[in-house]
Structures are given as structure tokens and as C-alpha cells.
Amino acid sequence: MAYPxxxxxxxxASRYLELVxxxxxxxxxxxxxxxxxxxxxxxxxxxxxxxxGGKRIRPAMLLLCARLLxxxxxxxxxxxxxxxxxxxxxxxxxxxIDHSELRRGRETVNQRWGNGLTVLxxxxxxxxxxxxxxxxxxxxxxxxxxxxxxxxxxxxxxALQRLAAIDLSxxxxxxxxxxxxxxxxxxxxxxxxxxxPQRLDLLEPLGHYGRSLxxxxxxxxxxxxxxxxxxxxxxxxxxxxxxxxxxxPLILALPRVGAAQRQxxxxxxxxxxxxxxxxxxxxxxxxxEGTVDEAYSLAVEHAGEARRALDALPGGDAREALEFAxxxxxxxxx
Amino acid sequence: MAYPxxxxxxxxASRYLELVxxxxxxxxxxxxxxxxxxxxxxxxxxxxxxxxGGKRIRPAMLLLCARLLxxxxxxxxxxxxxxxxxxxxxxxxxxxIDHSELRRGRETVNQRWGNGLTVLxxxxxxxxxxxxxxxxxxxxxxxxxxxxxxxxxxxxxxALQRLAAIDLSxxxxxxxxxxxxxxxxxxxxxxxxxxxPQRLDLLEPLGHYGRSLxxxxxxxxxxxxxxxxxxxxxxxxxxxxxxxxxxxPLILALPRVGAAQRQxxxxxxxxxxxxxxxxxxxxxxxxxEGTVDEAYSLAVEHAGEARRALDALPGGDAREALEFAxxxxxxxxx
Numbered sequence: 032m033a034y035p036x037x038x039x040x041x042x043x044a045s046r047y048l049e050l051v052x053x054x055x056x057x058x059x060x061x062x063x064x065x066x067x068x069x070x071x072x073x074x075x076x077x078x079x080x081x082x083x084g085g086k087r088i089r090p091a092m093l094l095l096c097a098r099l100l101x102x103x104x105x106x107x108x109x110x111x112x113x114x115x116x117x118x119x120x121x122x123x124x125x126x127x128i129d130h131s132e133l134r135r136g137r138e139t140v141n142q143r144w145g146n147g148l149t150v151l152x153x154x155x156x157x158x159x160x161x162x163x164x165x166x167x168x169x170x171x172x173x174x175x176x177x178x179x180x181x182x183x184x185x186x187x188x189x190a191l192q193r194l195a196a197i198d199l200s201x202x203x204x205x206x207x208x209x210x211x212x213x214x215x216x217x218x219x220x221x222x223x224x225x226x227x228p229q230r231l232d233l234l235e236p237l238g239h240y241g242r243s244l245x246x247x248x249x250x251x252x253x254x255x256x257x258x259x260x261x262x263x264x265x266x267x268x269x270x271x272x273x274x275x276x277x278x279x280p281l282i283l284a285l286p287r288v289g290a291a292q293r294q295x296x297x298x299x300x301x302x303x304x305x306x307x308x309x310x311x312x313x314x315x316x317x318x319x320e321g322t323v324d325e326a327y328s329l330a331v332e333h334a335g336e337a338r339r340a341l342d343a344l345p346g347g348d349a350r351e352a353l354e355f356a357x358x359x360x361x362x363x364x365x
Numbered sequence: 366m367a368y369p370x371x372x373x374x375x376x377x378a379s380r381y382l383e384l385v386x387x388x389x390x391x392x393x394x395x396x397x398x399x400x401x402x403x404x405x406x407x408x409x410x411x412x413x414x415x416x417x418g419g420k421r422i423r424p425a426m427l428l429l430c431a432r433l434l435x436x437x438x439x440x441x442x443x444x445x446x447x448x449x450x451x452x453x454x455x456x457x458x459x460x461x462i463d464h465s466e467l468r469r470g471r472e473t474v475n476q477r478w479g480n481g482l483t484v485l486x487x488x489x490x491x492x493x494x495x496x497x498x499x500x501x502x503x504x505x506x507x508x509x510x511x512x513x514x515x516x517x518x519x520x521x522x523x524a525l526q527r528l529a530a531i532d533l534s535x536x537x538x539x540x541x542x543x544x545x546x547x548x549x550x551x552x553x554x555x556x557x558x559x560x561x562p563q564r565l566d567l568l569e570p571l572g573h574y575g576r577s578l579x580x581x582x583x584x585x586x587x588x589x590x591x592x593x594x595x596x597x598x599x600x601x602x603x604x605x606x607x608x609x610x611x612x613x614p615l616i617l618a619l620p621r622v623g624a625a626q627r628q629x630x631x632x633x634x635x636x637x638x639x640x641x642x643x644x645x646x647x648x649x650x651x652x653x654e655g656t657v658d659e660a661y662s663l664a665v666e667h668a669g670e671a672r673r674a675l676d677a678l679p680g681g682d683a684r685e686a687l688e689f690a691x692x693x694x695x696x697x698x699x
Contacts, residue, residue, distance in 0.1 A: 070519045072526060124488060128481035147462035147525050150484060154458060154491065155518045161495050162511035168504050177496035184489045185404045191481050192406060 044359050047352035051094040054108050058090045061112040065159055076140055076152055080119060083135050086363075089114045089219045092244070092356065096237055097223040099349035100230055106167045107223060110176075114219045116160035117180055121187070121215075124153040128191060129274040130303075133266045171225040179218025186211025195275040195300050197285065197293065204282050208249045209242070216245030236343040240353065243337035248360050250330035253278035255365065257314060257323055263365045269310050272299050279329065281313075283322035292316050327361075334361055378693050381686035385428040388442050392424045395446040399493055410474055410486055414453060417469050420697075423448045423553045426578070426690065430571055431557040433683035434564055440501045441557060444510075448553045450494035451514055455521070455549075458487040462525060463608040464637075467601075505559040513552025520545025529609040529634050531619065531627065538616050542583045543576070550579030570677040574687065577671035582694050584664035587612035589699065591648060591657055597699040603644050606633050613660040614651045626650050661695075668695055 048055070066077025090111035097107035125131070126139040127146050133139065141149040157180070164173050189207045193199055220241030224234040256271045257280055271278050277285075277300075285293055295308045295316070317323055334357030341353055382389070400411025424445035431441035459465070460473040461480050467473060475483040491514070498507050523541045527533055554575030558568040590605045591614055605612050611619075611634075619627055629650070632641045651657055668691030675687055 068519070070522055072522055073519070124484050127484055146480070148522065150458050150461055150487075151518055151522045151525065153484075154487070155515065155522070157488065157491060158511055158514045158518060162508070162515060165504055165508045165511060170499055170502050170504050170507075173504075173507065174496070174499045177492055177499060180492045181489065181496060184485055184492060185402070185407070188404055188406055188482065188485045188489070191485065 043355055047095075047355055047359075048091060050098060050348055050352055051091060054094045054111065055087060055091060057105075057108045058087070058094070058111040058115065061108060061163075062115055065112065065116065065163055066156075068155075072144070072148060073152065073155060076144060076148070079143070080123075080140070083137055085115070085119070085135070087115060088248070088360075089118055089215065092216065092241065092353075093219040093222055095349050095352050095356070096220045096241075097226070099344060099347065099353065100223045100227070100233065101345075102223055102226060106169070106226060109163055109166060110172060110222045110226075111219075113160045113164045113176060114215065114222075116156055116163070117176070117183075118215065120153045120156040120160065121183060123149060123156065125187065127153075128187075131266075131270075131274065136266075169226065171228075172222055175218050175221055175225055179214045182210045182214035183212075186214070190276065194277050196277075197297055197300070199277050199282055201279070201282055204277070204279060205246070208246055212249040212252075213242040213245030216248065217241035220244075233344060236340050240337050240340040240344075243333045243340060244357055244360060247330045247333040247337060247357055250279060250326055250333065251360055251363060254280065254323055254326055254330070255363075257317060259364060269299075269305070269313060272296070272313065273303060273305060275300055275303055279326040280317040280322040283325055284317050284320040287320055288316060330361060334358070377689055381429075381689050381693075382425060384432060384682055384686055385425060388428045388445065389421060389425060391439075391442045392421070392428070392445040392449065395442060395497075396449055399446065399450065399497055400490075402489075406478070406482060407486065407489060410478060410482070413477070414457070414474070417471055419449070419453070419469070421449060422582070422694075423452055423549065426550065426575065426687075427553040427556055429683050429686050429690070430554045430575075431560070433678060433681065433687065434557045434561070434567065435679075436557055436560060440503075440560060443497055443500060444506060444556045444560075445553075447494045447498045447510060448549065448556075450490055450497070451510070451517075452549065454487045454490035454494065455517060457483060457490065459521065461487075462521075465604075465608065503560065505562070506556055509552050509555060509559055513548045516544045516548035517546075520548070524610065528611050530611075531631055531634070533611050533616055535613070535616055538611070538613060539580070542580055546583040546586075547576040547579030550582065551575035554578070567678060570674050574671050574674040574678075577667045577674060578691055578694060581664045581667040581671060581691055584613060584660055584667065585694055585697060588614065588657055588660055588664070589697075591651060593698060603633075603639070603647060606630070606647065607637060607639060609634055609637055613663065614656040615647075617656040617659055618651050618654040621654055622650060664695060668692070 063081045066081055068074050068077065093111045093114055094107060122134065123140050126134060127141045127149050131139050132142045140152060161173065164176055186207050190211055193203060193207065217238045221234050221238045224230050224237050253271065256269060256278065259268060261267050272281065281296060285296065295312055298307045299305060299313070337357045338354055341350060344350055397415045400415055402408050402411065427445045427448055428441060456468065457474050460468060461475045461483050465473050466476045474486060495507065498510055520541050524545055527537060527541065551572045555568050555572045558564050558571050587605065590603060590612065593602060595601050606615065615630060619630060629642045629646055633639060671691045672688055675684060678684055
């Protein structure tokens with residue numbers, strides 16, 4: 032199986048990120064500063080979260096879209112930090128729900144400090160992100176961010192209720208992905224359009240771009256759970272299945288394999304562990320069915336759709352970077 | 366012990382609530398409508414939460430303060446629903462943290478549907494409340510509500526870390542109460558002042574009123590845990606202690622009693638149960654020390670402070686109602 036993550040990451044990535052490197056550095060600083068608090072636990076766990084890092088892909092996309100529209104101010108930097116805080120609040124609550132012990136190679140907040148404090152920390156970060164967005168007085172941005180966050184939470188709810196269902200359909204899976212991941216990408220990319228009311232015509236194409244990129248991102252994320260290495264992912268391979276989530280390679284494979292193989296998957300979902308099944312058995316099943324490649328093809332399609340959405344947008348270096356971003360997402364290894 | 370909850374609730378309460386009865390009914394409708402969703406779980410649990418009712422004291426205070434300032438529009442009704450939704454989101458997450466099984470005499474959301482869905486439902490309701498507040502385009506109101514929510518969450522965090530500490534001081538307890546409960550009351554009462562920028566001079570007295578009333582409310586809430594009846598409270602007596610929270614009657618009593626009695630309290634806090642201690646032993650301890658009455662006296666002081674804050678505010682029927690509210694809070698039984 033010639034999995035694309037084996038390719039070398041193109042050197043262009045850093046060149047494009049260079050366009051917003053200063054603003055990404057400012058975003059980091061704002062992100063860090065807004066996790067400070069006179070409540071000792073918030074201060075301590077905030078430092079821990081900040082030190083954990085992250086890909087910061089949502090802020091990068093927001094900043095590139097702002098640059099595309101010729102924007103150069105502190106305002107988009109604040110919003111870049113806001114979307115990253117929203118994303119982090121989600122991860123923090125997700126790790127409680129999934130009983131996750133590791134994230135980015137380190138103990139999760141819930142593992143380290145327990146569920147109670149972690150629920151409240153997530154709440155605090157969500158509200159902090161909204162409070163930050165208020166600073167620039169732009170109510171339309173807040174509306175957009177609230178809507179994106181609501182759709183995301185709905186996606187999480189649907190995911191929790193349905194992703195462990197052995198009869199999950201591809202359509203259902205894509206609907207969940209669309210809400211759970213793509214809507215916050217769409218919001219991040221659209222924020223610059225609502226920052227100036229005169230560019231509202233760009234809201235739709237930027238939203239379309241972000242949504243397609245978000246689906247592509249999630250599909251690749253799901254693939255990496257099959258093809259990645261624990262050392263690169265910061266968590267074990269097949270974590271999704273172990274935590275009770277079916278993703279596309281398995282959803283595509285399940286209707287094609289025999290009852291005995293389906294039973295293997297069912298056992299892991301039931302046990303939330305690999306006590307009765309070897310991970311290798313699952314990996315061999317999806318390899319034999321070729322469904323990792325099929326899922327990758329679907330990710331490639333969404334990458335193409337993202338690129339086409341850019342046709343309506345102004346040219347320049349930011350647009351080149353946005354055109355390249357889907358490749359970057361397709362080729363990421365972690 | 367002549368506990369005030371044994372008094373009859375004054376008939377004036379309903380007369381004063383009558384002033385905002387129509388708007389409270391509209392608030393209920395908006396509250397209910399905003400818990401509707403195309404996600405089946407949100408729809409179902411939203412109906413469950415709405416049916417559970419509540420005292421709606423925060424919306425009532427907000428609506429009375431709006432009336433005091435001569436406001437009569439849909440806008441304050443939306444904000445009244447917003448503060449009640451924020452309050453409900455908090456309760457939903459608190460019940461996860463406290464492992465509570467009962468609220469208002471019914472199963473809690475976490476008991477019924479599990480922690481995972483409940484974490485996400487709370488998130489959804491928090492974000493929905495902010496999304497609702499956006500509707501009227503008043504950014505200052507959103508700022509105020511975010512700030513109130515942040516202080517409340519900080520209070521919850523401090524409470525979770527410190528309220529089970531046998532050496533908790535009265536000052537620490539009051540600081541926690543001030544954030545955990547009083548800040549959302551203060552925000553609810555202040556919203557009408559920021560609705561019209563020309564009445565910003567009233568922000569401080571309304572905030573002061575709400576904060577004092579909120580502390581009074583929490584002190585009485587804590588007292589009821591010692592003096593109430595399970596049938597009225599919808600949860601067992603001494604639930605706070607059982608869930609690991611010391612409140613003022615015990616905080617005042619602990620330094621005065623002997624080691625053996627302190628040990629009783631410590632055991633309940635350790636076990637999170639009354640397996641080794643009889644509730645009656647705890648009730649007799651605080652009765653002997655007279656600390657329920659002392660805590661009640663402190664609640665009376667804060668009620669007086671709330672009333673004095675009204676001196677700076679316009680007269681009329683709404684002000685009479687606000688002057689009466691502290692008595693209502695002091696005399697409530699559930």
C-alpha cells in the first residue's frame with residue numbers, strides 16, 4: 032500500500048507559512064497570555080496546554096485568508112488565537128469523553144488533574160475565547176464563531192452517539208465530519224470576510240474552501256490512525272477504534288468482509304480495548320480491502336474542491352499558499 | 366433553633382413577580398425554543414431540562430432591573446433567557462463533577478444519559494446562550510455576560526479544589542461564593558444598565574445589588590442543606606457535605622468543636638457518603654454551635670447591603686420589588 036504519508040513533506044510548506052510567520056508568533060503570544068489567571072489551577076494547566084503545542088492549522092488558515100483580503104491588523108491575530116482556543120477547549124472536553132490518557136505524546140488534562148477540573152477548564156477556555164472576540168467590537172465575527180462552535184458541538188454529539196454503530200453509513204459519517212471538523216475550519220476561513228462588511232461576497236467561497244479543507248483534514252486524520260506511527264502521532268495506532276469511533280477505512284470495509292471479521296471490529300468497539308483482538312488483524316483487513324486508499328481518494332477529492340473554491344478569490348501570494356494548503360494536509364504525518 | 370425557613374413565605378412575593386409575569390412567560394418560551402435542535406439528543410434532553418423547571422430567579426431579577434430603568438422591549442426578555450441558560454449549563458456540568466444523581470427531584474442529565482453526552486450538552490447550551498445574546502447586536506451585553514460567566518467558572522474551580530479542605534477559612538469561602546454565585550447575579554442585574562449606554566451610571570449600584578443578593582442567595586442555599594426537607598429540596602439533606610463541599614455552618618463550627626467531631630466531618634468528606642457517620646450527628650453539631658443562625662445573620666447582612674445599594678436607583682414599583690427580593694431570598698424553602 033503506497034500510503035501518501037510516506038512521501039516527503041514538500042519544502043513549499045515552510046515558504047508559505049513564512050507569509051504569516053510573524054502573525055503566527057503573535058497569535059502564540061496572545062494564546063499564551065489569555066490562559067493566564069489569578070486562579071492557580073487555570074494558570075498551571077494553561078501553561079501545560081500552551082507547552083503542549085499543536086499544529087495551529089486553524090490560525091494559519093485564518094491569517095492566510097486575512098492576508099488574501101489585504102488585511103493587516105491586530106484584529107485577525109486575536110481571532111486566530113480565538114479559533115485555536117476554541118479548538119483546544121474541544122480537545123480538552125473530548126479527552127474526558129473518550130477517556131483519553133495521551134495527547135501529543137503527553138498526559139491529557141483529565142488524566143493529570145481529573146474530570147471535574149477538566150470540565151471546568153474547558154468551559155473557562157470556551158468563554159475566554161468569546162470574551163477575547165468581543166474585544167474588537169465586531170458582533171458579526173462573534174456570531175460566526177458561535178455558529179461554528181455550535182455546529183462543531185453538534186457534530187461531537189452525533190459522533191458520540193453514532194460512531195460506534197457497526198451499521199454506520201458513509202453518508203452519516205460524512206455528515207458528522209462536516210459538523211465536527213469542517214465547520215470550525217469554515218468559520219476560521221470566513222472570519223476575514225465578515226471583518227470588513229464590504230467583502231461579504233467572499234464569505235461563501237471562503238466558507239466553502241474552509242469546509243472542504245476541513246473534511247480533507249479529518250479524513251487524513253482518520254487515515255493516520257491506520258498508517259501512522261505511535262512516535263509521530265503521540266498516541267497509539269488504532270486509537271480511534273479503541274475509543275469507540277469507526278472511521279472511513281473501516282466503514283467502507285465492514286459491508287464487504289465476512290461475519291467473522293466484522294465480529295473482530297465489534298469486539299474492539301465493545302471492549303474499548305485490544306484485549307481480544309490484535310491490532311494487526313484490523314490493519315490487515317483494511318489493507319486487504321484497499322479502503323485506506325479509497326478514503327485517501329475521497330480526501331483528494333475534497334482537496335480539489337477546496338482548491339476550486341479559490342477561483343472566486345483574489346490572486347497573490349496568500350492565494351498560492353491557500354492553493355497549496357490541501358496538499359500540505361494530504362501529506363501530513365501527524 | 367428558630368430557623369427562618371419555618372416562617373410562612375410572605376404573600377407579597379407573587380404580587381411583585383406579577384410586575385414581570387408576562388415577560389417571565391415570554392422568557393420561558395424563548396428558553397424552551399432555544400433548546401430545540403435537529404440533533405435528536407439535544408431536542409430530547411432540552412425538553413427534559415425545560416420540563417425540570419427552576420426558580421428562574423436570575424431572569425426575574427434581570428427583568429425587574431430592566432423595568433426599574435423604564436425598559437420595555439423584547440431585548441431584555443432574550444437576555445433573561447440567556448442568563449437562565451447559562452445557569453442551566455452550569456448546573457448540568459456541576460452535576461457531572463459532583464456525580465449528582467438527583468436535581469429538583471428528578472434524575473440528573475448525567476445520571477440519565479452519561480457523562481460524555483452531558484459534557485457536550487452543557488457546551489452546546491453555553492454557546493447557544495452567547496449566540497442568543499448576539500441577536501440584539503449589543504456587544505457590551507455580551508462582554509458583561511462573558512465576564513460574569515468567567516468569574517462563575519473560576520468560582521467553581523476554586524470550589525472544587527478547596528471546599529473539601531477541612532481548614533477552609535470563612536474568607537476563602539466567601540471569596541468562592543462571590544465568584545461562583547454572586548457574579549452571575551451581578552451580571553443579570555447589570556445587563557439593563559448596559560442596554561442603554563446613557564444609564565451606565567447605574568451599572569455600579571445594580572451590580573452591587575446583584576452581588577449582595579447573590580451572596581445572600583448562596584448562603585441561604587447552603588443553610589437549606591442543613592434545615593430543609595428532602596421533599597422540598599428535591600435532594601437529600603446534607604448533600605453538600607456528602608458531595609465534598611463545606612459550607613458556612615460547618616466552616617464556622619469546625620474550629621470550635623473537638624477533634625472527635627472534626628473527625629466525623631472529615632470522614633464524610635473522605636467517603637463522600639454517610640456510611641460511617643449519621644447525618645444526625647452532623648446536624649446536632651451545628652445546632653449545638655448555633656452556626657446555622659450565625660450564617661443566617663450573615664445572609665441578613667448581605668440582604669441589607671443589597672437593599673442599601675438600591676438607594677441610588679429610581680423609585681417605583683420595580684424598586685419596591687427589588688427591595689423586597691432579599692426578604693424573599695431569606696425566606697425561601699427550596
